[in-house]
Amino acid sequence: MDLAVGSTNPVKVDAVERTLERFEPAVTAVAVDSGVPEQPWSIEETVTGAETRARRALEATDADYGVGLEGGVARLEGVPGLSLIMWAAVTDGERLERGGGPTLSLPDEVAARLEAGAELGPVMDDRLGTDGIAEADGAAGVLTAGLTSRTQALGEAVACAFGPFVAAGDVTRTTDESRCY
Numbered sequence: 001m002d003l004a005v006g007s008t009n010p011v012k013v014d015a016v017e018r019t020l021e022r023f024e025p026a027v028t029a030v031a032v033d034s035g036v037p038e039q040p041w042s043i044e045e046t047v048t049g050a051e052t053r054a055r056r057a058l059e060a061t062d063a064d065y066g067v068g069l070e071g072g073v074a075r076l077e078g079v080p081g082l083s084l085i086m087w088a089a090v091t092d093g094e095r096l097e098r099g100g101g102p103t104l105s106l107p108d109e110v111a112a113r114l115e116a117g118a119e120l121g122p123v124m125d126d127r128l129g130t131d132g133i134a135e136a137d138g139a140a141g142v143l144t145a146g147l148t149s150r151t152q153a154l155g156e157a158v159a160c161a162f163g164p165f166v167a168a169g170d171v172t173r174t175t176d177e178s179r180c181y
């Protein structure tokens with residue numbers, strides 16, 4: 001099974017490879033424009049970014065599926081403050097499915113800097129004195145003290161978006177006698 005991921009961020013590629021390893025996919029990372037701001041500021045923008053990445057990754061390759069992953073922030077109804085959200089989208093060129101990943105609250109001082117127009121990754125790096133936390137544990141890992149990680153969290157979104165294709169019987173586990181199709 002060939003997959004095209006609409007990002008060259010190794011955390012996103014890793015999330016796809018780990019979640020779907022049972023299908024032994026050949027994964028190609030494709031740099032694509034998400035079509036949304038660098039820092040998505042709503043569920044809608046985040047979902048749209050994931051969808052656009054999935055479609056453009058598939059268009060750029062002859063993969064079986066395009067996978068898009070987008071992180072964003074949003075003020076969620078019923079949840080105080082600003083939340084980190086993440087969404088995945090998977091398309092086979094005809095059908096597109098979406099899945100959400102874990103959500104967590106961002107510290108008020110981080111929220112204030114994002115409100116002022118900053119991007120989450122750089123803000124986290126500045127707070128932690130790191131370089132490229134978004135391509136490592138991520139805010140998801142740091143803010144949960146390692147109980148999860150950005151890779152693991154994004155992997156849950158991938159599972160929710162790819163699952164419908166598996167449940168529909170479009171994809172089967174690779175074994176000696178059968179193959180993904």
Ligand SMILES: O=c1[nH]c(=O)c2ncn([C@@H]3O[C@H](COP(=O)(O)OP(=O)(O)OP(=O)(O)O)[C@@H](O)[C@H]3O)c2[nH]1
Binds near residue numbers: 007012039069072139
């Ligand atoms: O430290 C972080 N931990 C996270 O858990 C996380 N989730 C999202 N972001 C940040 O939100 C913006 C859009 O995210 P994003 O989907 O564009 O990802 P990205 O920019 O890292 O990769 P990519 O654009 O090369 O695919 C970027 O500023 C990301 O840094 C995170 N930063």
Ligand SMILES: [Mg+2]
Binds near residue numbers: 038
């Ligand atoms: Mg980005």
